[in-house]
Amino acid sequence: MTTPTVTKMSAKEVTRFIIGKEALFILDVRNEDAYQDWKIEGEGIVSINIPYYELLDEIEPALKQLPPEQPVLVVCAKEGSSQFVAEQLAEAGRKDVFYLEGGMKGWSEYLEPVKIADLSQGGELYQFVRMGKGCLSYMIISEGEAAIIDSARMTDAYQQLLADKGAVLTHVMDTHLHADHISGGRTLAAKYDAQYHLPPKDAEEVTFDYTKLVEGSNIVVGKEEIIVQPIYTPGHTIGSTSFIIDDQYLLSGDILFIESIGRPDLAGLAEDWVGDLRETLYARYKQLPEHLMVLPAHFASPSELGEDGRVAGQLGVLYQHNPGLHIHDEEEFRRTVTENLPPQPHAYQDIRKTNMGKLEPDEDTQREMEIGPNRCAVHDN
Amino acid sequence: MSALKVDQVLDCKGLACPMPVVRTKKTLEGLNTGEVLEIMATDRGSVADLQGWAKRTGHQYIGLKESGQVFHHYIRKVDPTELKEAVSYPHTITPEEVKARLSQGEALHIVDVREPAEFAFGHIPGALSIPVGDLDNRLDELDASDSFIIVCRSGYRSDLACQLLEEKGYHKVKNMVHGMNAWDGDILIND
Structure with missing residues (x-):
């Protein structure tokens, strides 16, 4: 008897299916709670959940539910159980069976680099899409220098691009103190001897040295001056700061997303910050040029992904279509951003403390803290 | 623990x-x-x-x-048959009554016949732990002139225990029906 072959599918390959809106059938074999909480989603993706421990005796119940002519990806938490189930499916004669390399842990950590634009002075702007968690980060490269904004905990993808471009990292910025993921900012700044910039009002309790992000004090990347202009835009956190790059791009952090707006409750001060959030969205951003391309720090739904995987939208268009920018009554706005919010992200308080330098969990714990979906928007898609 | x-x-x-x-x-x-x-x-x-x-x-x-x-x-x-609760020992008591009598300060002799690990994760305060399999060897701990209430998880093992005790000459024994599954009174957890 020949051993049936099953093939690993990498997070990068799964990303191709999602961006290309191609059909992929997922058999998720994690336990029901884990699946309900968080799963791989995409316009061409159909998924079902049968925990692997229900398939130990016979694979038949799963086999019956698989579509006949379509690749099937088996997914679990870390890889082992999906490989186990995929092999049983293949043994039972099922063709076109794959399992997810690294499981949902690997999925949570994968970053897809997307080039957003060439900048006016010859520089480049990249967006890194963290598919599994909906986090977005950015790199600006110009004349051998680079800046990274809202870095993820995993820094390999940035280091790879820096090496490919022969660039040296000179600045690292976070738009705000993150509550949903652990920032790679400190790690990167230390490794490249770069300056780490944080909004001072979010950084009052941090235990390490940083440079204050202040309006009017622009950051320059490269000799030709790619100007990064900080604008104070409180609301998601009291320090939240946006950046305008090259007069074209508005990095909005967790204030404004493509299909939603930021939630003000993750630092425990929802009621206090409602007014700030409204002022930022309905007054400060309104004064900015409509042609700016909004590049947020998150997306919540695969429908926000553009054709090459980018997450971006023109400010003027968002003012027409984003429901969060159409709540004219102040009281209704207050209710929208403070009541019936999606559950708060896993371990968000410990994540905030880690980003302040107050907790130093080991890598496995950090990974565990980040598991699950992103929930920084008021609308849960 | x-x-x-x-x-x-x-x-x-x-x-x-x-x-x-x-x-x-x-x-x-x-x-x-x-x-x-x-x-x-x-x-x-x-x-x-x-x-x-x-x-x-x-x-x-x-x-x-x-x-x-x-x-x-x-x-x-x-064992799947345990789930059927095939109770045959006639003298029973409900968890509610046990709870009520304890709350009135009555000193009851409660024998919990579940396994030690089950007992450790939560039992009625004051209960004595004797797993059903050990009961025959530990009868010297139980005075036949006393009244006993026998408890397990579902009422099945305690039913068997009551039958065994009856054979051995214990005549004031009651089976707590539905067992700890139906117990909503105080519990004690061993640390």
């Missing part, structure tokens, strides 16, 4: 899913009904998965203890 009495220990430390569940299933097949297996695992995923597997198969997930990086799971092999 250290070193709970169990019938077998399965070491799954260092193993990733699905192996802790696969090994548990195989090991439990070799145990007798009612015996308790302790599974030591380091994979955090084993917690939800072993509980899910036990729920699905009908085995009893007794409880979980963490020590350092190790999860200690306690699972009792359940």
Whole structure:
């Protein structure tokens, strides 16, 4: 008897299916709670959940539910159980069976680099899409220098691009103190001897040295001056700061997303910050040029992904279509951003403390803290 | 709570899913009904998965203890017939009545015939632990002139225990029907 072959599918390959809106059938074999909480989603993706421990005796119940002519990806938490189930499916004669390399842990950590634009002075702007968690980060490269904004905990993808471009990292910025993921900012700044910039009002309790992000004090990347202009835009956190790059791009952090707006409750001060959030969205951003391309720090739904995987939208268009920018009554706005919010992200308080330098969990714990979906928007898609 | 009495220990430390569940299933097949297996695992995923597997198969997930990086799971092999609650011993008492009598300060002789691990994870305060399998050898701890209330998880093992006690000359014995499953009074957990 020949051993049936099953093939690993990498997070990068799964990303191709999602961006290309191609059909992929997922058999998720994690336990029901884990699946309900968080799963791989995409316009061409159909998924079902049968925990692997229900398939130990016979694979038949799963086999019956698989579509006949379509690749099937088996997914679990870390890889082992999906490989186990995929092999049983293949043994039972099922063709076109794959399992997810690294499981949902690997999925949570994968970053897809997307080039957003060439900048006016010859520089480049990249967006890194963290598919599994909906986090977005950015790199600006110009004349051998680079800046990274809202870095993820995993820094390999940035280091790879820096090496490919022969660039040296000179600045690292976070738009705000993150509550949903652990920032790679400190790690990167230390490794490249770069300056780490944080909004001072979010950084009052941090235990390490940083440079204050202040309006009017622009950051320059490269000799030709790619100007990064900080604008104070409180609301998601009291320090939240946006950046305008090259007069074209508005990095909005967790204030404004493509299909939603930021939630003000993750630092425990929802009621206090409602007014700030409204002022930022309905007054400060309104004064900015409509042609700016909004590049947020998150997306919540695969429908926000553009054709090459980018997450971006023109400010003027968002003012027409984003429901969060159409709540004219102040009281209704207050209710929208403070009541019936999606559950708060896993371990968000410990994540905030880690980003302040107050907790130093080991890598496995950090990974565990980040598991699950992103929930920084008021609308849960 | 250290070193709970169990019938077998399965070491799954260092193993990733699905192996802790696969090994548990195989090991439990070799145990007798009612015996308790302790599974030591380091994979955090084993917690939800072993509980899910036990729920699905009908085995009893007794409880979980963490020590350092190790999860200690306690699972009792359940015989499907036990779930039927085929009660035949005629003298019974309801959990509500036991609770009411205790709350009035009555000193009751309660004998809990579940396994030590089950007892450790929650029992009626003051209950004496004698697993049903040990009962025959420990009758000297029970005075036949006293009244006893016998308790288990569902009322099935206690029913068997009551029958055994009756044969041995204990005539003031009551089976607490539905067992700890139906108990909503105080419980004591051993640390």
